[in-house]
Amino acid sequence: MMSELAQSENTPMMSCGQKVKINGIEKLALSPLPVTNNRQPIAVTKSISVNQHGLLELRSVNAAPGLIQMLLLIVLLALGFITGFWIFGLMYFLLPILPVPVLFTLFVGGGIYLQFKDSADSACKNIPVIFHPQKRELLISRVKSAGLIRPSFFGNITSKGYSEGMSDLTLLSGFAGFALFSAGWGLFFAERELSTAWLITGIIFLLGGALLIYIPLKPWFTYFRQLRAQPRQTEQQQFIGVPWEQVAVELHHLSAVSYIGLRTMYTLNFICPLPGETDKKYLISLPVYSKEEGLSLFELIRDYMEHGAQGIEQTAAAKLQTETADYTRAAYRQKMQEMRRKNPLFYPLWRLWNIVTLRYWAHRYLERDLDVLPAQMMNREEVVNWCQPLPESEWQPMSAELQEANQRVRALYAAGYQWESEEVRSVLQDYVQVS
Structure with a gap:
């Protein structure tokens, strides 16, 4: 799972090897x-793979189709309630409860x-992060x-930005208003004739x-008034090539207590x-199981960016195995076949x-959002052109400081030292002073 949008305002960039702890989150800088x-x-994550152009990419995956299954069941239940409301109303006099x-x-x-x-x-506008x-x-x-950001009752993040939710008092007024309006509406359809007092009460309600x-x-x-008044604007899709040595890479560690105990x-x-x-950053966040996995994954990407110009075969990324993602329909059919083979009686x-249960x-649904729709963006001319190989004369070398x-x-x-050793940290500090 990958989060692709962050707007970190005035966040200082950490130097390589630096450690800090902010709001309970331990941060370890691996780059610049x-x-x-x-x-x-x-x-060991399926978020990293090799695309059709032979380049390494980071993409969104979903390892829990069961959560989407629950979401679809809730949606189906809600639609059933809506249908039931209208059927019940048409059968048993709709107006009093309209x-x-x-x-x-x-x-x-x-x-x-x-x-x-x-x-x-969101799926149509995002592509995997591609390394060249x-x-x-x-x-x-x-x-x-x-464009305008659509309001939200409880807060929502869309491709246009974040919409803050309404206050508890505002939501409470809405629920109270609904109850009062429904009660007043029902009074006018009571079977008995209303007295003047009840009539006034109904109008007040x-x-x-x-x-x-x-x-x-x-x-x-x-929002709808402003949307109708302003001229129709087309969103501008930007494809940005970010220099590798300008990317800040950080390993974050958070320990928190949940209802199942301590979680890391x-x-x-x-x-x-x-x-x-200068006041905004773009964030790609990949969950990893441990510090060592994070360091090994970064080393895989770093090795690819250092030695991959001749081809991915020259790097450790050549050993990546392409497996069927757990969320695809192919994985579902594979699971069906496996269950039929193992337990034909209860299959x-x-x-x-x-x-x-809508499995x-x-x-x-996941295959559409994570594979089909992003693939349409990958076929855009700007992306295809960016992914093309360059003549060797145009290859960008590593900076002299990084090579040194x-x-x-x-x-x-x-000589036996580790990346965490003080001797290595002094080298990193020398580079920070030079840059």
Whole structure:
């Protein structure tokens, strides 16, 4: 799983080898100055692979189709409730309870629609992060849009930016307004004739409820009014080649207590500068199981960027094995065949259970968002041209400082020192002073 967007304002860049602890997160800087750390260059994550152009890439994967399966079941249940509301209303006099199915349909149905729409939009606009050793760059994609950010009740991240959720008081006013409006509406359809007092009460409930409902809906009315008034703008898709030696790579470690006990989490983060924007960074975050895995994964990428100009066969990345991702339909069919072979007696029941619980559709949904839609972006002319090999005369060499630093630390490794040794750290500090 990879997070592709970060907006870190005024965050100082750490020097290679530096350690800091911020808000409980231990950070270890591996780059800039991507020197070898003397680890075995290996990768156990399926996030890293070789694309159709023979270049190394980092891509989004999902190791838990079961979570999407639960999401689809919840969506199906919500749609069933909406359908049931309307069927019940049509069969048993809809008017007295009309506000309930209308508002429930708008709130729940609209939320489901926007959730799937945002997911598809994000998948269409993102490509894997591609490493090009001949250019000494990595390619990132970014959507730059000055368009309006859609409001949200509980907070949401879209391709256009982050929308803060509404306050608890605002949400409470919406629920209270819904209850008052529904009660006032129901009074006017009571079987008995209303007295003047009840009539006035019903009108007060309707007006008060409408006013309270308007409070959380006001940002939406403003958004649609501004959207209609402003000229239609097209989003600008940016493809940015970031020099490898300008990328800050950090290994983050966080220990936290959850309901299942103490949990330790590691992430390998690539923080890329954005041209012309000093207050924003682009973040790629990869979860890893341990510090050693993070160091080995970085060494694999670093080795590829140092020696991969002649071809991936010259690097440790040539040993990467391409496996079927767990979330694809091919993996689902493979699992079906395996279950049929191992347990043919209970296979029909197991297959029926997977159909009822929407397992196949979870795989189909993930394959669309993680493979099919990003592949369309990979076929764009800008991406294809960037991935083309360069003539040897145009290959970008490593900086003289990086070559010198690599030679010095390799000599120390040969003498028995480790990357964490003070002798190696002094070399890294010398490079920081030179740069």
